[in-house]
Amino acid sequence: MNIQNFSLSEKLVSASYVRQGLQARRGHEQLVRVLLQQGKCPEEGWSESTVELFLNELAVMDSNNFLGNCGVGEREGRVASGLVARRHYRLIHGIGRSGDIAAVQPKAAGSSLLNKITNSVVLDVLKFTGVRSVSSCFVVPMATGMSLTLCFLTLRHRRPGARFILWPRIDQKSCFKSMLTAGFEPVVIENVLEGDELRTNLEEVERKIEELGAENFLCVHSTTSCFAPRVPDRLEELAVLCAKHDIPHIVNNAYGMQSSKCMHLIQQGARVGRIDAFVQSLDKNFMVPVGGAIIAGFDENFIKEISKMYPGRASASPSLDVLITLLTLGANGYKKLLAERKELYGHLAQELSALAERHGERLLHTPHNPISLAMSLNHLQTHGTAAVTQLGSMLFTRQVSGARVVPLGVEQTVSGHTFRGFMSHADAYPCPYLNAASAIGITRDDITLCIKRLDKCLKSLSKEACAEKRESGSKTALHVISSGL
Numbered sequence: 320m321n322i323q324n325f326s327l328s329e330k331l332v333s334a335s336y337v338r339q340g341l342q343a344r345r346g347h348e349q350l351v352r353v354l355l356q357q358g359k360c361p362e363e364g365w366s367e368s369t370v371e372l373f374l375n376e377l378a379v380m381d382s383n384n385f386l387g388n389c390g391v392g393e394r395e396g397r398v399a400s401g402l403v404a405r406r407h408y409r410l411i412h413g414i415g416r417s418g419d420i421a422a423v424q425p426k427a428a429g430s431s432l433l434n435k436i437t438n439s440v441v442l443d444v445l446k447f448t449g450v451r452s453v454s455s456c457f458v459v460p461m462a463t464g465m466s467l468t469l470c471f472l473t474l475r476h477r478r479p480g481a482r483f484i485l486w487p488r489i490d491q492k493s494c495f496k497s498m499l500t501a502g503f504e505p506v507v508i509e510n511v512l513e514g515d516e517l518r519t520n521l522e523e524v525e526r527k528i529e530e531l532g533a534e535n536f537l538c539v540h541s542t543t544s545c546f547a548p549r550v551p552d553r554l555e556e557l558a559v560l561c562a563k564h565d566i567p568h569i570v571n572n573a574y575g576m577q578s579s580k581c582m583h584l585i586q587q588g589a590r591v592g593r594i595d596a597f598v599q600s601l602d603k604n605f606m607v608p609v610g611g612a613i614i615a616g617f618d619e620n621f622i623k624e625i626s627k628m629y630p631g632r633a634s635a636s637p638s639l640d641v642l643i644t645l646l647t648l649g650a651n652g653y654k655k656l657l658a659e660r661k662e663l664y665g666h667l668a669q670e671l672s673a674l675a676e677r678h679g680e681r682l683l684h685t686p687h688n689p690i691s692l693a694m695s696l697n698h699l700q701t702h703g704t705a706a707v708t709q710l711g712s713m714l715f716t717r718q719v720s721g722a723r724v725v726p727l728g729v730e731q732t733v734s735g736h737t738f739r740g741f742m743s744h745a746d747a748y749p750c751p752y753l754n755a756a757s758a759i760g761i762t763r764d765d766i767t768l769c770i771k772r773l774d775k776c777l778k779s780l781s782k783e784a785c786a787e788k789r790e791s792g793s794k795t796a797l798h799v800i801s802s803g804l
Contacts, residue, residue: 320344322341325337325338325340325341325344328340347368347369347372347373350365350369351369351372351373351376354373354436354440354646355436358436358439358440358442358443359439359440359443359650360440360443360444360447360645360646360649360650360653361646361649361650362649362650362651363649363651363652364646364647364648364649364651364652365646365647365649367647369646370643370646370647371408373646374408374410374433374639374643375408376429377408377410377429377430377432377433378408378409378410378429379429380427380428380429380432381396381409381410381411381412381426381427381428381429381430382395382396382412382426382427383395383396383397383398383409383411383412383426384396384409384429394412396411396412396426396427397411398411407635407636407639408639410427410429410430410433410635410639411430412424412426412427412430412632412635413427413430413632413633413634413635414430414431414433414434414632414633414634414635414638415434415626415629415631415632415633416632417630417631417632418627419626419627419629420457420459420626420627420629420632420633421434421438421457421623421626421627423435424632430635433635433638433639433642434458434635434638436642437458437638437639437641437642438456438457438458438638440642440645440646441456441458441613441641441645442455442456442615443650444576444645444650444653445576445582445613445615447650447654448576448577448579448582448657449579449581449582449583449585449586450582450585450586450589450597450615451586452586452589452590452617453615453616453617454616454617454618454619454622455615455616455618455619455622455623456613456614456615456616456622457613457614457622457625457626458601458611458612458613458637458638458641459611459612459613459614459626459629459633459637460610460611460633460634460635460636460637460638461610461611461612462493462600462602462609462610462611462612463493463494463497463571463573463598463599463600463612464493464494464496464497464500465497465500466598466612466614467494467497467498467540467569467571467598468497468498468500468501469614469625469628469629470569470595470596470598470614470625471484471497471498471501471503471537471538471540471569472501472628473621473624473625473628474537474538474567474569474595475501475502475537476624477567478534478537478567480534480535481503481534481535481536481537481538482503482504482535482537483503483504483505483506483531483535483536483537484498484503484504484505484506484536484537484538484539484540485506485508485524485527485528485536485538485539485540485566486498486505486506486507486508486539486540487508487510487519487520487524487541487542487552487557488507488508488509488510488738488744488745489542489545489549489571489744490546490731490738490741490742490743490744491545492733494540494542494571494573495733495734495736496733496734498540499734503537505540505736506527506531506536507736508520508523508524508527509523509745509746510549510744510745512745512748512749514684515548515683515684515685515693516547516548516549516550516684516685516686516687516688517548517549517550517744517745517748518550518553518687519541519552519553519556519557521553521556521557521560524539524557524560525560528560528564528566533564533565533566536566537567538561538566538567538568538569538595539557539560539561539566539567539568539569540569540571541554541557541568541569541570541571542570542571542573543570543571543572543573543575543578543581543584543585543597544571544572544573544574544575544578544581544690544691545688545691545744546691546693546723546744546754546756547683547685547688547691547692547693547754548683548685548688548693548743548744548748548752549688549744550685550687550688551575551580551581551584551687551688551689554570554584554585554587554588554594555584555587555588555591555592557588557592558588558589558591558592558593558594559591559592560592561592561593561594562592562593563592566593567593567595568588568592568593568594568595569595569596569597569598570585570588570594570596570597570598571597571598572585572597572598572599573598573599573600573603574599574600574603574604574690574758574759575599576599576604576613577603577604577657577660577690577758577759578689578690579657579661579689580689581689581690585597589617594616594617595616595617595618595621596614596615596616596621596622596625597615597616598612598613598614598615599612599613599615600612601613601637601640601641603758603759604759605640605641605644605645605759606644606759606760607637607640607641607644608636608637608640610634610636610637611636611637611638611640611641612637614626656759656760657759660757660758660759660760660761661689661757663757663761663762663763663766664689664690664692664757666757666763666766667692667755667757667761667766668682668692670766670767670770671692671694671755671770674694674770674773674774674777675694675695677774678698678774678777678781679697679698680694680695680696680697680698681694681695682694682695683695683752690756690757690758691754691755691756692754692755692756692757693752693753693754694752694753694755695750695751695752696710696724696750696751696752696753697750697751698781699751699777699780700726700727700750700751702780704726704727704728704751706780707724707726707727707751708724708726709780710724710753710776710777710780711723711724713776713779713780714772714773714776717772717775717776718772719768719769719772719773721755721756721758722753722754722755722769722773723742723753723754723755724751724752724753724754725742725743725748725751725752725753725754726751727740727743727747727748727750727751728740729741729742729743753773755769
């Protein structure tokens with residue numbers, strides 16, 4: 320409806336009613352106008368009707384939705400199912416062109432605008448969550464691991480002679496495989512134990528650079544968000560080393576956007592040293608379906624290089640999902656979720672600590688990890704590794720998802736490399752433990768139910784262990800008596 324159509328409507332409906340409708344329409348349009356002018360996440364969230372109006376306006380700009388369109392090419396935005404078309408708001412052409420994921424499509428002005436606006440809004444969110452000097456970013460329709468691979472492949476053109484990627488150990492398969500998929504050999508740096516925390520071994524990092532030669536390293540691949548008792552890498556020190564030896568630095572910031580501490584580490588690392596790009600997951604940070612990531616950095620030209628490395632067009636679904644989410648939440652809504660997550664981290668730590676004390680365990684002291692917590696399982700270990708792993712199974716069958724039980728002595732071979740003590744980020748961590756995380760979207764009820772069910776599981780396992788001990792004692796006594804007879 321434009322001004323002319325509203326004027327014509329006055330012949331059919333009272334002019335005062337039409338003018339009221341026009342004012343309501345202008346309210347929606349004003350929000351869209353501000354978004355296009357500023358390219359920032361709106362302070363207050365939009366209503367669903369405003370979001371849908373905006374998306375429908377974008378969709379009619381794509382050629383597959385032109386009323387008189389006649390398509391005779393191989394890709395014309397044809398969709399067989401109406402359900403599929405509605406699921407995507409009829410934005411069918413995807414984003415980018417064959418040579419650049421950020422390029423504008425002549426046949427899809429609406430989808431191209433969606434892509435540009437999403438990247439601009441996400442850049443604003445990166446800034447107000449802590450990385451204020453970030454200069455460029457783009458949403459890529461791949462999860463974190465493949466997005467890291469894309470960064471490594473881009474660096475290959477800048478450092479064609481490089482063979483190695485220097486990687487402080489984190490026991491997560493996708494980040495390890497991201498380096499192998501790109502064709503590089505990871506140089507694994509074992510972490511050092513400081514108290515309960517596993518931290519970056521800076522001396523070993525420097526020693527490996529001297530031993531293998533800085534020119535032979537594609538980059539340093541560091542990590543922020545991780546499972547306790549591992550904590551974020553010493554990003555500032557690593558960034559200084561990278562600047563000193565002229566080695567690129569890629570940061571795996573998978574779910575670090577929700578933590579002001581992780582974002583501050585990236586900001587400080589870029590300020591004092593070198594960080595070329597940092598990658599974060601969409602689903603973990605924005606509560607959208609799996610399948611997208613944000614690649615961001617401080618050199619706009621390098622981020623453009625990465626976007627041009629992506630072969631072919633790409634799905635617009637991750638961009639659409641995160642844009643809808645941010646427009647609905649608004650900056651204030653997203654900040655509120657971050658504040659609630661931080662508050663509930665303290666509550667989870669308090670509840671887990673009290674539970675651990677009741678069962679003769681303790682909450683591991685990991686103050687440098689702002690998201691994940693770990694509780695020792697020493698008493699279970701006295702009954703064998705099977706008792707530790709059984710706890711994980713019991714929690715899962717009782718619908719406690721995300722809790723992670725880590726036994727001692729697990730070996731895992733990933734693409735030919737054997738990790739001892741796998742899942743614990745160290746060859747021989749001193750004790751088995753259970754992980755729980757306060758991630759974005761967690762509620763107080765989630766924590767209450769988790770603690771209640773975990774308490775019941777630990778009591779049940781303790782009773783089973785005591786019963787087995789009594790049974791074993793009885794058998795031993797009977798054997799002694801039989802032998803005496």
